[in-house]
Amino acid sequence: MAANTRLVEPITLKGFQDFLPEDLLPRKRLIRTIEAVFERYGFAPLDTPALEYLDVLLGTGGEGTNKELFRLESPEGEAIALRFDLTVPFSRLLAQYPDRVKPPFRRYAIGPVWRADKPGPGRFRQFVQCDIDVAGAATVAVDAEVIAVMGAVMDAAGVSEYCVLVNNRKLIDALLVSCGITEITRQKHVLRVVDKLAKVGLDNVRRELGEGRIDDSGDPIPGVGLSPEIIGKILAFIGLSAPSRRGIIAQCSENLPESPLVQAALAEMNELADALDALGVAEEHARFDPSLARGLDYYTGPVFEMILPSAPEFGSVMGGGRYDGLVERFVNRPTPCTGMSVGLDRLMAALNHLGLVDAEKTPVQALVVTMGNVPKAETLRLAAELRAAGICTEAFFASKKKMQMSNQLAHADHCGIPVAVIIGEDELANGVVSVKDLRAGKVQREGIQDHDAYREAGKAGQVTVARSDLVAAVRALLQ
Amino acid sequence: MAANTRLVEPITLKGFQDFLPEDLLPRKRLIRTIEAVFERYGFAPLDTPALEYLDVLLGTGGEGTNKELFRLESPEGEAIALRFDLTVPFSRLLAQYPDRVKPPFRRYAIGPVWRADKPGPGRFRQFVQCDIDVAGAATVAVDAEVIAVMGAVMDAAGVSEYCVLVNNRKLIDALLVSCGITEITRQKHVLRVVDKLAKVGLDNVRRELGEGRIDDSGDPIPGVGLSPEIIGKILAFIGLSAPSRRGIIAQCSENLPESPLVQAALAEMNELADALDALGVAEEHARFDPSLARGLDYYTGPVFEMILPSAPEFGSVMGGGRYDGLVERFVNRPTPCTGMSVGLDRLMAALNHLGLVDAEKTPVQALVVTMGNVPKAETLRLAAELRAAGICTEAFFASKKKMQMSNQLAHADHCGIPVAVIIGEDELANGVVSVKDLRAGKVQREGIQDHDAYREAGKAGQVTVARSDLVAAVRALLQ
Numbered sequence: 001m002a003a004n005t006r007l008v009e010p011i012t013l014k015g016f017q018d019f020l021p022e023d024l025l026p027r028k029r030l031i032r033t034i035e036a037v038f039e040r041y042g043f044a045p046l047d048t049p050a051l052e053y054l055d056v057l058l059g060t061g062g063e064g065t066n067k068e069l070f071r072l073e074s075p076e077g078e079a080i081a082l083r084f085d086l087t088v089p090f091s092r093l094l095a096q097y098p099d100r101v102k103p104p105f106r107r108y109a110i111g112p113v114w115r116a117d118k119p120g121p122g123r124f125r126q127f128v129q130c131d132i133d134v135a136g137a138a139t140v141a142v143d144a145e146v147i148a149v150m151g152a153v154m155d156a157a158g159v160s161e162y163c164v165l166v167n168n169r170k171l172i173d174a175l176l177v178s179c180g181i182t183e184i185t186r187q188k189h190v191l192r193v194v195d196k197l198a199k200v201g202l203d204n205v206r207r208e209l210g211e212g213r214i215d216d217s218g219d220p221i222p223g224v225g226l227s228p229e230i231i232g233k234i235l236a237f238i239g240l241s242a243p244s245r246r247g248i249i250a251q252c253s254e255n256l257p258e259s260p261l262v263q264a265a266l267a268e269m270n271e272l273a274d275a276l277d278a279l280g281v282a283e284e285h286a287r288f289d290p291s292l293a294r295g296l297d298y299y300t301g302p303v304f305e306m307i308l309p310s311a312p313e314f315g316s317v318m319g320g321g322r323y324d325g326l327v328e329r330f331v332n333r334p335t336p337c338t339g340m341s342v343g344l345d346r347l348m349a350a351l352n353h354l355g356l357v358d359a360e361k362t363p364v365q366a367l368v369v370t371m372g373n374v375p376k377a378e379t380l381r382l383a384a385e386l387r388a389a390g391i392c393t394e395a396f397f398a399s400k401k402k403m404q405m406s407n408q409l410a411h412a413d414h415c416g417i418p419v420a421v422i423i424g425e426d427e428l429a430n431g432v433v434s435v436k437d438l439r440a441g442k443v444q445r446e447g448i449q450d451h452d453a454y455r456e457a458g459k460a461g462q463v464t465v466a467r468s469d470l471v472a473a474v475r476a477l478l479q
Numbered sequence: 480m481a482a483n484t485r486l487v488e489p490i491t492l493k494g495f496q497d498f499l500p501e502d503l504l505p506r507k508r509l510i511r512t513i514e515a516v517f518e519r520y521g522f523a524p525l526d527t528p529a530l531e532y533l534d535v536l537l538g539t540g541g542e543g544t545n546k547e548l549f550r551l552e553s554p555e556g557e558a559i560a561l562r563f564d565l566t567v568p569f570s571r572l573l574a575q576y577p578d579r580v581k582p583p584f585r586r587y588a589i590g591p592v593w594r595a596d597k598p599g600p601g602r603f604r605q606f607v608q609c610d611i612d613v614a615g616a617a618t619v620a621v622d623a624e625v626i627a628v629m630g631a632v633m634d635a636a637g638v639s640e641y642c643v644l645v646n647n648r649k650l651i652d653a654l655l656v657s658c659g660i661t662e663i664t665r666q667k668h669v670l671r672v673v674d675k676l677a678k679v680g681l682d683n684v685r686r687e688l689g690e691g692r693i694d695d696s697g698d699p700i701p702g703v704g705l706s707p708e709i710i711g712k713i714l715a716f717i718g719l720s721a722p723s724r725r726g727i728i729a730q731c732s733e734n735l736p737e738s739p740l741v742q743a744a745l746a747e748m749n750e751l752a753d754a755l756d757a758l759g760v761a762e763e764h765a766r767f768d769p770s771l772a773r774g775l776d777y778y779t780g781p782v783f784e785m786i787l788p789s790a791p792e793f794g795s796v797m798g799g800g801r802y803d804g805l806v807e808r809f810v811n812r813p814t815p816c817t818g819m820s821v822g823l824d825r826l827m828a829a830l831n832h833l834g835l836v837d838a839e840k841t842p843v844q845a846l847v848v849t850m851g852n853v854p855k856a857e858t859l860r861l862a863a864e865l866r867a868a869g870i871c872t873e874a875f876f877a878s879k880k881k882m883q884m885s886n887q888l889a890h891a892d893h894c895g896i897p898v899a900v901i902i903g904e905d906e907l908a909n910g911v912v913s914v915k916d917l918r919a920g921k922v923q924r925e926g927i928q929d930h931d932a933y934r935e936a937g938k939a940g941q942v943t944v945a946r947s948d949l950v951a952a953v954r955a956l957l958q
Contacts, residue, residue, distance in 0.1 A: 006539045010574035010809040013559060017597070018572060020579055021523035021586070026554050028524065039842040040866045042873025044500035044530045044894070045507065050529060051549075052491050060485045072529075072551035080492060082529075093497060095489035102497055102893060104877040107500070112529060115902050116554045126528050137876035141855040146872065148863075150751075174888040211883050238503060264670025271855075278856035279863050330489040336878075363518040376620040376750075377757035384627075386518045395624065397616035399815075414581060 015119030016126050017345075022416075025360040027348055030157065031110060034130045034342060036206030038108040041145060043132050046107040048089035050114075053084055054079040057091050059329045068116040070125075075252035079176070082114035086131040087326065087339065093220035094135050094337075103136020103335060110344075122314075122349055123243045133339030135327070140268055143322055144275030149204075151285045152308050152339055158356045163285060165305045166245075166272070167292035170265035171252060175237050178257050179230045188297040191225050194238055195293035206231055240450050245273040262380050272302060300324040304340055314350040318342045336338040361416030365392045366474050369408040371424035378428060382470065389471040391478070393421075412438055419477050421470065423461075435473040437461030495605050498822075501895075504839040506827055509636065510589060513609045513821060516631045517587040518625060522611050525586040527568035529593075535571050538808045545596040548575050549604075561593035565610040566805065566818065573614050573816075574809030582615020588631030589823075601793075601828055612818030614806070619747055622801055623754030623815050624783040629785050629797050629819055630764045636826070637835045640766060644784045645724075645751070646771035648684075649744040650731060657736045658709045667747035667776040668703050673717055674772035685710055694936060702878040717770035747912040749780060779803040784818055793829040797821045803849045840895030845953050848887040850903035856906060861900055861949065868950040869958070872900075891917055898956050900949065901941075914952040916940030 012018050019027065051417030054071065070082040086109045094101055101107075102323025110130045117123055134142045147164050154162040172194075175276055176187050188206055193208040200208075207213035209231045212223030226234070238253045249269050256262045269288065276286055292315070293382070294305050306313060327335035351357050366386055370379045376397070383395040394406045394417065406421075412420050422434040440461030465473045480937040491497050498506065514524070533550065547558040562568055564590045572582055589609045598604055611628055613621045621889050635640040643929050651673075655666050664785050672687040679687075686692035688710045691702030705713070712734075719730045735741045748767065755765055773784050773795070780801030787793060799819025806814035847867055849858045855876070862874040871897065875887045884901075891899050919940030944952040 007810065008532075008534045008539055008808050009536070010571045011532070012571075012575070013532060014555065014949070016528035016530060018575075019524075019526040020576065021525060024526050025523045035566035039587065039871045040869065042843045042846075042862075042871060045503045046500060047498040047503050049492060050593070051495060051605070053487075053490070055487045055491060056489070060487055066552070070551060072549060075547070075597075076493065091490045092491075096491070096497075097499065103888070104875065104881070104890065106873060114529070118554075127532070134876075135879065136881075139855060139876050141859060141874070142876050143860065146863075152866075153920065181786070245521060271484075274634060274856050277917045278859040329487050331486065340523075362523045364523060364588055367521075375753075376618060377753050379955045380623065380754055380757035381622060383521075383624075385630075391521065392518045392521060394585060395620070396583065397613075397618050397621050399615065399617065402583070402615075411581070417834075453942065471560065 002056050004361075007081075010237075013125075015117075015124055018125055021363075021373070022359065025363065026357045027344070029360070030344065030348060030351070031128075031130070031357075033156045034153055035108070036150060036345075037156050038130075038132055041106075041132070041149045041152065042452050042455060043106045043108040043149075046109050047111065048083070048086075048091065048093065050082055050112070051080050052083050052092070054081050055140050056330075057081055057084065057088055058109045061413045065263040068205045069112045072117050073431055075272070084115050085113050086111065086341070087133065087323070090131070090133050090339075091136075091335075091337070092324045092330060094327050094335055095333075097205055105135045106132065107135075107206055108132045110145055118438040122346065123344060128344040130344055131339060133337055135337045137338075138324070138336040140272040140302060140322075141275045143304075144163065144272055144279055144281070146320060146338055147276060147286050147304055148279040148281050148440065150320075150342075151281055152230060153318070154306070155343060158353055158421075159308065159351070159354065161308065161310045163307055163309060163385075165292045165307060166273075166286055166302060167296070168265060168287055168302050169299050170261070170268060170301060171256075171290065172293070172296060174256055174259065174265045176259040176262055178259065181226075181230075186224065191227075191296040192236070192291050193224060194234070194291070195296065197238065197291055198294070202235065206235065209234060238293075244283050244287045245276065245286070246270075248290070249273065253289060264373075268301070294319060295321060296377060298323060301338070308350055308354075311350045311353050314346055314353065317347040317350055329397055332405070359402065363392050364394050364415065364417045365420045365478055366394070366421055367408070367412045367417045368393060368421045368423070369405065369412075369416075371405055371422070372405075374423055374428055375427060378423055380422060385470060391471070391474055409438070412454065419474055421474065428463070431467050431471075432464050433467055433478060435465045435468050435470070436463075437477045492604075493633060494596075494603055495601055500842075501838065501840045502843065506800060506823070508837075508839070509827060509830070510607075510609070510637045513823075514587070514589065514944055516635050517609075517611055517627060517863065520585075520628045520631065522585045523627075525569070525572065525588050526590065527562070527565075527572065527588070529561055529591070530559050531562050531568060531571070533560050535809075536560055536563065536567055537654070542645060545851055547925050549593045550593050563594050564592050564819070565608050566612065566802070568615075569610070569612050569818075570805045570814075570816070571809060573806050573814055574812075580614075584614045586636075587611045601825065607646045607823040608819060609673070609821040609823055612816055613816055616814045617803070617815040617816075618780060619751040620754045620918045623751055623758055625799060625819050626755060626765050626783055627758040627760050627791055629799075629821075630760055632797070632821060633764075633785070638787065638830070638833065641785060641787055642766055643797075644768040644771045644786060645781060646768055646775070647706075647745060647748055647751075647781050648778050649740070649777050650769065651772070651775060652745045653735055653738065653740040653764060654713065656740055657738065658705075658712055660705070660709075665703065669705075670772050670775040673713070673770070673820065674775065676717070676770055676772070685714065688713060704882060717772075719769045723762050724755065724765070724767045725749075727769070728752065731769065747780070769920055773798060774800060777802060780817070786828055787833075790829045790832050793825055794831065795822075796826040796829055801881045817955065825867070827924065842871050843873050843894065843896045844889045844957055845873070845898045845900055846887070846894075846896045847872060847874045847900045847902070848884065848891075849875065849882075850884055850901070853902055853904060853907055857902055861902060861912065864949060865900070865953060868954075870950070870953055889916070898953055900953065907945070911943050911944050912946055912952075913941055914949070915942075915955060916928040916956045 067084040074080045199209040209226050242248045299321035303321035305316045306318035322338040324336045368383045379395045383393045420436040541623035546563040549558045555558045688701050688705050721727045778800035782800035784795045801817040803815045847862045858874045862872045865872040899915040
């Protein structure tokens with residue numbers, strides 16, 4: 001086909017990933033684990049298309065998103081784009097199907113999202129999010145359930161050391177109002193600066209809240225222009241810490257002036273603490289942290305972020321919060337919503353780092369190997385028999401030069417197939433098959449230098465059985 | 480948020496689908512069924528990104544594809560597009576990772592593909608394909624395995640009446656050469672015409688093989704310009720039929736002149752028949768059909784198409800064949816490949832039509848319902864207890880006006896949740912809970928007109944148990 005044409009370079013798009021079986025099998029297992037947790041907490045699955053109208057994704061008021069989109073045109077010439085998250089499509093759905101999707105509604109969605117960001121190590125332009133959201137319930141009891149799900153995913157993934165940091169937009173709003181910062185763009189500016197705490201450090205946050213600073217590249221970063229006294233108040237507040245959720249609430253109460261706003265925020269945090277207790281969420285697994293400012297310009301109530309104390313370099317592997325305004329992009333009907341998103345790629349990387357991912361190279365359990373002039377039909381018959389018994393079986397067929405026994409066993413080894421079923425002319429004539437445990441042979445051979453001893457060890461775990469005992473013999477080896 | 484901005488219309492992109500839980504749950508079940516079959520036949524999963532370089536998808540020689548693509552630009556300004564199938568990305572992979580993906584290699588891939596075609600009933604611009612492919616084995620024994628997988632998917636989906644139509648590009652080539660049609664564009668023209676048989680009928684095929692015809696719209700369709708004698712030969716050949724695979728081979732043998740090409744093609748069909756027999760594929764489940772011309776301009780050996788005799792209106796729900804040249808777009812290394820693709824959306828529609836899809840509205844098994852002034856923490860504790868026992872549980876929280884008992888039970892009913900756990904102030908005071916089988920109540924109430932009788936019937940299947948017996952009582956109802 002390509003004889004007269006230039007070859008195409010076989011490469012993956014920049015910022016995108018291919019998953020070979022050994023990458024994909026643990027991912028699929030993790031997705032199934034997450035799905036099971038989501039369903040246990042009462043969530044039902046939903047799926048929406050990869051592409052959406054640009055208006056749906058961005059809104060018409062320019063509130064939009066700071067995410068970079070993959071934009072294109074529909075065949076009808078409309079502006080469309082690949083979705084950048086699963087939350088906006090969920091909001092569209094809530095507005096679009098009022099008769100089928102009635103609040104209270106809990107849904108989970110697992111699928112790829114796309115961002116045309118600059119890719120980097122561990123940062124991809126297509127990545128999978130696993131989301132839960134609850135629509136139609138304003139109570140923070142539901143936020144507590146979302147936090148409990150975040151922990152349950154970690155438990156199910158085998159992680160014991162994890163912590164959901166929890167803050168509340170209302171608490172920060174109360175703080176800002178008490179500091180006389182009431183204008184919304186100014187409030188958001190403060191939140192953006194506080195959100196940089198981990199990245200730029202306390203001193204730089206102090207400067208950015210004040211007169212601004214010059215960054216490393218020499219560019220000026222304009223400041224919010226707050227007085228040192230107000231800055232002191234804000235920094236004291238975000239520095240609060242205590243060993244328990246109620247301890248933090250008490251400290252917040254001491255550090256904020258009495259006002260209806262403050263009282264409401266504290267009452268909500270108390271209610272959240274009650275609900276977390278009722279759900280059995282341990283103190284060390286969900287901590288109130290007034291410094292958490294992630295997405296506070298977007299969320300309207302509690303916000304959550306999952307960190308791994310034993311693998312802090314992976315940052316936030318899940319995050320979420322309450323967003324009570326998004327559905328109003330589509331319909332004039334208040335729809336309180338809360339939810340969270342698991343970054344599957346980042347979580348997978350963290351689990352790998354923590355040694356919590358069982359290697360799995362293939363689902364294939366047996367390879368039927370053929371020697372000499374055994375008809376292909378014999379190979380196929382053996383494979384069919386094993387498959388009928390529910391054993392995942394590959395029949396080896398390749399180019400002629402790869403049909404040697406050593407090639408066939410090397411193939412099984414390369415793919416990680418544990419059992420080989422061998423039929424040669426002798427076996428065929430005698431109505432028997434040989435069944436070989438490839439893991440056993442491998443272990444036996446390890447470290448052996450002597451050639452004959454190596455060969456002998458390679459025969460370990462090999463038995464010859466009657467044709468009629470094939471399935472039983474393979475099952476015995478697989479156990 | 481939307482107070483000062485125009486509302487966005489909440490609509491799905493033209494030609495795209497949303498899947499609500501009752502749509503998605505059976506789809507997910509079917510995907511798991513298909514995955515299990517693929518793994519049983521020795522295939523391992525692979526995944527590639529949604530986007531590819533345009534060159535990768537189309538080749539540089541213009542051989543390309545007749546599919547309409549969703550094209551866009553990468554952030555780096557390169558020409559890219561959404562993938563239109565899973566086969567081209569697989570070919571790229573084979574060329575890209577020679578050390579990790581060594582032939583013989585069997586992979587399956589399940590995922591969305593995109594085509595910017597005109598949408599219509601049952602035709603979508605994003606749809607899911609479930610593909611298997613085998614690389615590195617030229618023997619038709621592997622084609623037989625692919626055909627066996629097609630049948631095994633149908634068996635697993637509960638379909639008994641199905642048939643894989645099988646033809647062979649080599650057989651048609653032998654026919655064409657024997658008719659003196661040796662030029663490749665002329666050969667492809669003949670194949671395209673023959674492929675229209677089901678759509679336009681025998682007479683129109685005859686005209687298009689000859690002088691051409693005027694179609695319904697008055698447009699001229701140019702003909703291939705064959706003589707009546709040659710046309711007769713071709714039509715006789717594609718009209719061949721017999722009750723068995725070997726019967727067809729015998730008829731082909733009679734209808735084709737002796738030549739090395741013909742002998743090779745017939746030998747291959749005989750080998751395929753042997754392999755299908757060895758795999759236990761019944762005659763009625765895989766039939767040789769010389770009229771099948773699907774994709775014959777693309778495939779290089781056997782071609783397959785799955786039809787459902789009891790639901791012919793769904794057309795081909797799976798299709799595939801041998802394509803030995805595609806990998807050579809990327810690398811000068813012959814890599815024989817064969818495979819097939821399940822059109823998940825079309826198969827799902829056919830299964831629905833055949834009544835083979837069990838309805839499933841939600842994975843949620845129990846709804847914890849609260850009445851009166853019961854603290855939310857009680858609801859959460861009950862839910863946590865059920866979840867700890869592995870029961871998928873939703874705790875009901877909604878806006879205040881929806882917190883009435885009737886709303887809560889209507890919600891369970893709407894979502895299809897089978898069991899309600901009820902805790903009111905009395906239950907709380909007495910250390911008990913009520914557990915209600917919502918399906919039983921529904922059945923009991925059916926057809927009852929009298930109001931009191933209706934209420935009484937609604938209590939059917941409701942029991943009050945000690946708090947400590949909650950899990951056991953719910954389990955009993957779920958069985």
